[in-house]
Amino acid sequence: MTTKTIEGFTVEVNEEGFLVSPEQWNEEIARAIAREEGIEELTPQHWQVIRWCRENAVNGRSPTLRQITAGTGLSTKELFALFPKGPAKKVARIAGLGKPEGCV
Amino acid sequence: MKRLLILGGGTAGTMVANRLSRMLDPLEWTITVVDQSQTHYYQPGFLFIPFGIYTKQDVIKPRRNLFAPGVEFIQGTVDVIDAEARRVHLSEPARTLPYDFLVIATGAHVRPDQTPGMMEQEWRRSIHEFYTFEGALALAEQLRRWKGGRLVVNVVDFPIKCPVAPLEFLMLADWFFHEQGIRDRVELIFVTPLSGAFTKPLAAKLLGHLLEEKGIRVVPEFMVERVDPDAKKLIAYDEQEVEYDLLVTVPLNMGDESIARSGLGDALNFVPVDKHTFLSPKHPEIFALGDAAALPTSKAGSAAHFAVECFVENFVRYVDGLEMLHKFDGHANCFIESGFGKALLIDFNYDVEPLPGRYPLPGIGPLTLLEESEANHWGKLMFRWMYWHVLLKGEALPLPAQMSMAGKWTNGQGGRRYEHVAA
Numbered sequence: 462m463t464t465k466t467i468e469g470f471t472v473e474v475n476e477e478g479f480l481v482s483p484e485q486w487n488e489e490i491a492r493a494i495a496r497e498e499g500i501e502e503l504t505p506q507h508w509q510v511i512r513w514c515r516e517n518a519v520n521g522r523s524p525t526l527r528q529i530t531a532g533t534g535l536s537t538k539e540l541f542a543l544f545p546k547g548p549a550k551k552v553a554r555i556a557g558l559g560k561p562e563g564c565v
Numbered sequence: 566m567k568r569l570l571i572l573g574g575g576t577a578g579t580m581v582a583n584r585l586s587r588m589l590d591p592l593e594w595t596i597t598v599v600d601q602s603q604t605h606y607y608q609p610g611f612l613f614i615p616f617g618i619y620t621k622q623d624v625i626k627p628r629r630n631l632f633a634p635g636v637e638f639i640q641g642t643v644d645v646i647d648a649e650a651r652r653v654h655l656s657e658p659a660r661t662l663p664y665d666f667l668v669i670a671t672g673a674h675v676r677p678d679q680t681p682g683m684m685e686q687e688w689r690r691s692i693h694e695f696y697t698f699e700g701a702l703a704l705a706e707q708l709r710r711w712k713g714g715r716l717v718v719n720v721v722d723f724p725i726k727c728p729v730a731p732l733e734f735l736m737l738a739d740w741f742f743h744e745q746g747i748r749d750r751v752e753l754i755f756v757t758p759l760s761g762a763f764t765k766p767l768a769a770k771l772l773g774h775l776l777e778e779k780g781i782r783v784v785p786e787f788m789v790e791r792v793d794p795d796a797k798k799l800i801a802y803d804e805q806e807v808e809y810d811l812l813v814t815v816p817l818n819m820g821d822e823s824i825a826r827s828g829l830g831d832a833l834n835f836v837p838v839d840k841h842t843f844l845s846p847k848h849p850e851i852f853a854l855g856d857a858a859a860l861p862t863s864k865a866g867s868a869a870h871f872a873v874e875c876f877v878e879n880f881v882r883y884v885d886g887l888e889m890l891h892k893f894d895g896h897a898n899c900f901i902e903s904g905f906g907k908a909l910l911i912d913f914n915y916d917v918e919p920l921p922g923r924y925p926l927p928g929i930g931p932l933t934l935l936e937e938s939e940a941n942h943w944g945k946l947m948f949r950w951m952y953w954h955v956l957l958k959g960e961a962l963p964l965p966a967q968m969s970m971a972g973k974w975t976n977g978q979g980g981r982r983y984e985h986v987a988a
Contacts, residue, residue: 476766519861520861520915522861525722525723526722527722527817527832527833528831531831531832532832537788537790537802541802541803546786546803547786549758549788550760550786560764561723562764562765563723563759563763563764563765564728564729564862564863564911564913565728565732565763565764565765565768565772565901565911565919
């Protein structure tokens, strides 16, 4: 666990660059992480997904892709278009949540 | 008379019925269990069937014999739960059961129908699963005859029942094909939607080498969109493909359809409940236990067992208007078969990831946490007897329901052994 400064905010991140505390997140941080992930601009659709995930996080963990599609009404294809290559992990990181995990 | 109705006579439902039959006054309460089948399956045993370690007889018993006297069993299919009217409608036989309190323990089911191409002409030919009795038996027949090739194990999406079972399957397959003398002709591949086979930091560190040593390749972050059964390919949403000769899939897991029909479930038909007490936030007389509940812990018999321990203590207070004092902490422990007569053991809860150490006696064991040993393997095999004769009957196991940190080695504690393993 290390601290990192994103857009002037000091946050704790884990080895993979995920925020450790969802409370330290804000929209400016989200935009900066999105750029690191290769998403130059967050559109209203991106924000819809990010907000839904934050509202439906359990134990600070992002919901699974299937829960996101059911909850937002977007298709999995659309999610892959919005967050290319691994939307579950990317959304989690941009939304300041933990990635979906198994039990080991 | 007050009526407690339990939907589902699996691990959680049977334990709840048997425990409460001893705790509730029979002059004041009726306890009724509804299940569509007469047969109780020991689901952890399904894993061993494809490799000929267990036979059918090892994993089935007539459900009726497993209930304590005083528990009424009704064979029937739940059509819909009318939570407002506190009634459950059964189809086959058509019947209405009123309740004062309802426990939903209808489990999780594999749904190969949810992935296009999976359940078509190649189903149970080159595409198999081992999460059902029929599936495990069909795969046993297939593996007996298989001459080798590329065996792909894939998880469609999480959560799944017994999340470690796909890894166990691969490690047992490595051993099995060695025994058959064809390991050099078999390629073993694990395709997962997660970031790796192990996602928790310590487990990844301590166990990451296992799969590599056994020659099991991992394809991470692969979200299956469909199967092409003729070309024998898994196709992901981002157009990645993995070819196979034999696919052993873990289909999407969903809660019972009756949950969806009753409007009580989430996107996957699991019932949202309080993670410490299992009480529905919408209906103060409905609880959900075991795999049926949408909880952030493993869908596993051990989690159900520890959950039931907390639940029954709470329930006898709750019905008298008292506060529920026991808080379930997400405790689960799972044996992980790793082949060649060895196994691992993990013990964890909502907040504590699997750690290395000894269990159940700190420093002694005999079981080893996050570390392969023969003792763990024997523990896993002995567990079947415990399941039928102790757990389901609702007898107490000498294990606390809450997870304990005693015996676990955390960073800076536990001495050299852990340092050595982790290095």
